[in-house]
Amino acid sequence: MNKIIVAGSLHYDIMLAAHHRPEKGETVMGSGCSYKFGGKGGNQAVAAARAGAPVSFIGAVGDDAQGTFLLDALRDAGVDTQAVTILPSVPSGMSVAISDAEGDYGAVVVSNANLHIDAAAINDALWRDAGLLVLQNEVPPGVNLQLAQQAKQRGIAVCINAAPARDIEPELAACVQLLIVNAVEARDMCQIAVTDLASACEAAQVLAQRFPQVIVTAGEHGLAFCETGGPASHIAAIPVKLVSTHGAGDCFVGVLSQSLLAGLSLADAAEKANHAAAEHVSRPLSA
Template sequence: MKIVVVGSTNLDLVATTPALPRPGETVLGHRFSTVPGGKGANQAIAAARAGADALFLGAVGDDPFADQLRANLAEAGVDLSLLRIVPGPSGVALIAVDDDGENSIVVAPGANAHFTELTEEDRSAIASAGVLLLQLEIPLATVIEAATVARAAGVQVLLNAAPAQSLPAELLAVTDMLIVNTLEAEILLGYADSSSRRSPSASARGMLAYGLLEEMRRLVPKVVLTAGADGAYYTDQKGGWLHVPTPRVEAVDTTAAGDAFVGALAVALSMGKQIGPALSWACAAGAICVTRAGAGGSLATFAEIDGLAAH
């Protein structure tokens, strides 16, 4: 089944460091690398490597970074027939990764900010898909337009609401499944100080997750809350509840773990898996991702995901 991803592509400029800098602080790093990324591109690659026929709708600039971004997507088998080139720089993400695998990211959108409307070819591609994947690193109007086209055609819409922000009712109204992490959920729901809601205990984290899900399922039919090493939580408007653990692995770099999860979840659902097995499959994809450095190169194949999910 075809999966269409409408989203961003960036070149990630990655520095590793013993600890992430605090505001106003300068720290010395270990290594520097350039890695193709962007949430849209990562999810398209994740879906393609997991076995999907993936088409990417997005934009790159006319700078030297664009060739690297296109090559990265093409190498993974992503269809780039509708990728557009716009004047100016491509998107860039500045990423710092500490020795525990945690990261902080600043995105300069570049060409992604100029992806402001869909062409007739774009709309036709979306309408013929089995699943549409969306994120929030391109203009919101384009996200809403894509979701509206998909809904009119009966295409399942999966929205990964990242980077975190509040969402207009018109987008939520055409979203079938909302996928967020805990911080994104808190911001979506309007909590100004999300740090005050966090707790180090596993039981408290579970209570927080279910509380957030209870509120979010009033907004959309189905909600998935990702919680890193704690796995994924799910609810729907029919009253279903589910928690799926993540396989235990040694984390090296959490960059793109969420994208790995989302891309694999879309593939699992397109294969007809029920929500429990689909979430387990997606958690396995996320777990594999964190054992590898970088973004696009850390995304798992169908065989790798299937092997870990079976354990």
């Protein structure tokens, strides 16, 4: 089993640069605009493929120029798109993100076609040779549940990056091997405020009572990981000169998935993904 299946969102991203993000009622003059491939699912699939894994994608786009752009980006990265549905009457998903002078960003997402993924229509052949299914929360909960149950029935491990934050129903949780959450999502799931590596470890250990493997990312502090029945461990963040945090989490998940599929332990895979995310946001200060 040597293939990753990523199911999730595809967004045509409009990226705006500004000194700061606007407050309520404020107009801010921007300094740049670009158009990029996005969506948590799409970004994670591309990251995993670029890291060397065979990847198939399950999703949906509209029959529009944005959909063509999204499909071309997946294919250019080497991702198989046979399970991406093209919908003639629904526009492709999109987002508008504003990146500020400090490298942080905020975004508004309009799901559009991502709300119409038909999990029941997936061909059995797609599951052949798959070793890992990767999910996120930018598609309807029912899609994730159906796909996770199909994967579990076939003995395929399921990873969910539970972002953006929402409840994971017990039926879905029962299918999940690996949970990946950031500080906010971890807090919402276990009521532990993640403010440093110690609290990230605490949250990871609590969540590992519900999921066999857990990773809690804690931004500039680093990350914690835990497996059920074992102690929590942490990896410190790598010092970098920040350019932008946009897509860093998706890079982490994609590289982590490829590393796990290649046979690395959770600790070693997290270490490799941590380095990849640091390179994604900027070059190290020593460079």
